[in-house]
Amino acid sequence: MAIAVVLAGLSLVAAAQPADDPIARVLRQDQTAPGAPPSATHLPVAPAKAPPPKGAGPSPGGNAGGNPPVVLSARIGEHDDRTRFVIELSDPVNLRTFTLTNPDRVVVDMPEVSWRLNAPPRPSGLGSVKSYRYGVFRKGYSRMVIDLSRPVTVSDPLVIPPANGFGYRVVIDLFPTQRTKFNTEAGWPADLKARETDAERLRAMIAEAPRPAGRRVIVIDPGHGGLDSGANGVNDLLEKDLVLAEGLKLAKALKALGYVVHMTRDSDAFVPLPERVAVARKLKADLMISLHADSNPDSDVNGLSIYTLNDGRSDREAAALAKRENQSDIIAGVDLSNANSPVAPILIDLAQRDTMNRSSRFAETALSHLHGVTDILARSPHRAASLAVLVAPDVPSVLIELGYLSNRSDAAQMNTDAWRERVARTIANAVDRHFGGNLAGTTP
Numbered sequence: 001m002a003i004a005v006v007l008a009g010l011s012l013v014a015a016a017q018p019a020d021d022p023i024a025r026v027l028r029q030d031q032t033a034p035g036a037p038p039s040a041t042h043l044p045v046a047p048a049k050a051p052p053p054k055g056a057g058p059s060p061g062g063n064a065g066g067n068p069p070v071v072l073s074a075r076i077g078e079h080d081d082r083t084r085f086v087i088e089l090s091d092p093v094n095l096r097t098f099t100l101t102n103p104d105r106v107v108v109d110m111p112e113v114s115w116r117l118n119a120p121p122r123p124s125g126l127g128s129v130k131s132y133r134y135g136v137f138r139k140g141y142s143r144m145v146i147d148l149s150r151p152v153t154v155s156d157p158l159v160i161p162p163a164n165g166f167g168y169r170v171v172i173d174l175f176p177t178q179r180t181k182f183n184t185e186a187g188w189p190a191d192l193k194a195r196e197t198d199a200e201r202l203r204a205m206i207a208e209a210p211r212p213a214g215r216r217v218i219v220i221d222p223g224h225g226g227l228d229s230g231a232n233g234v235n236d237l238l239e240k241d242l243v244l245a246e247g248l249k250l251a252k253a254l255k256a257l258g259y260v261v262h263m264t265r266d267s268d269a270f271v272p273l274p275e276r277v278a279v280a281r282k283l284k285a286d287l288m289i290s291l292h293a294d295s296n297p298d299s300d301v302n303g304l305s306i307y308t309l310n311d312g313r314s315d316r317e318a319a320a321l322a323k324r325e326n327q328s329d330i331i332a333g334v335d336l337s338n339a340n341s342p343v344a345p346i347l348i349d350l351a352q353r354d355t356m357n358r359s360s361r362f363a364e365t366a367l368s369h370l371h372g373v374t375d376i377l378a379r380s381p382h383r384a385a386s387l388a389v390l391v392a393p394d395v396p397s398v399l400i401e402l403g404y405l406s407n408r409s410d411a412a413q414m415n416t417d418a419w420r421e422r423v424a425r426t427i428a429n430a431v432d433r434h435f436g437g438n439l440a441g442t443t444p
């Protein structure tokens, strides 16, 4: 869940000199040698400043075979006057870039692509790029989010056609700029905003499917997803993969007991935190179970813990966890301009007090079932924190941290099918006990 871990697997430091920069050479050739090869004389410019029609987003990529374009390589060149990103693709795609403040980020949106980077380059920290990540944002759309260490101006993406054994290369330059200029230029493009609103509306419509009479509805919420990987295990197990696998097993176990199950995500895609809560509320779910895995600088810390919403009081550890988990939308470059701060003090009314009591009761039941099935966090495994995904006033909600990916033994067992199966069945049984062991019926 920590920000640092989204850079998992990035291991190569790129520090190419401008003179060794093939893109720079191609560009120089283009400017100085009129007789240069035709491939270098017609450099199409992706229309970053002339976006596609409203609501369209990036144009679909793809090739004759219908497969998504493949990102073959990426490179970061850190020069005195600019930081240059070069992404090599199998097919041309239409990219769009925009910037966001607080924290300062560059977002590169594109149609869904398949990332095949063996050793993605890592910034040195000396240039404008602090870190970056990439992956699916929503189905059909991929996104790269670049965290900045200083305000920049972003060039229009430049597309260089295949040459010298390279595929299509997209060049994006980041030039240092003034803070005031950056702040003025930053913000979500209006048409992308509209697309996101449409996506949310669509989800809400799906959620409005009638619930079968007399059956309890459980929402399973695998954390993170897409370009938000969550925590990275000592064994390279990614939190987003673990919680999706565990969520699917839990769904199966609950369905077997007669529950109606809805998953906030059932693939490796990103879902904003408020949307997860909105789906659970729309469904009038009887319980929402968010699945995560924790990470700690102390690799000895291990065991499962369960979080419920706090009522304003929060210990330091819980506050730190909430900060990490609530980062998800920032990590993925979501538009937060209309959202309330997830960590703002939550006004709790009587109805919510009742919801919180139910959440806590389920947390206690689940912990008692899980004792002996997996290691439980030694110190107070039931905790309270201001987690953005737990704020539904009318849906009892818990967030289960399945274990510590930073702990060797936890990470190893969470990577086994046997452990996942056992824990999923135990949580399902705890749900059934919580609702009176009534085979998912609504009357206790």
Ligand code: ZN
Residues within 6 Å of the ligand: 001, 223, 224, 230, 231, 239, 292, 293, 325
């Ligand atoms: Zn998490």
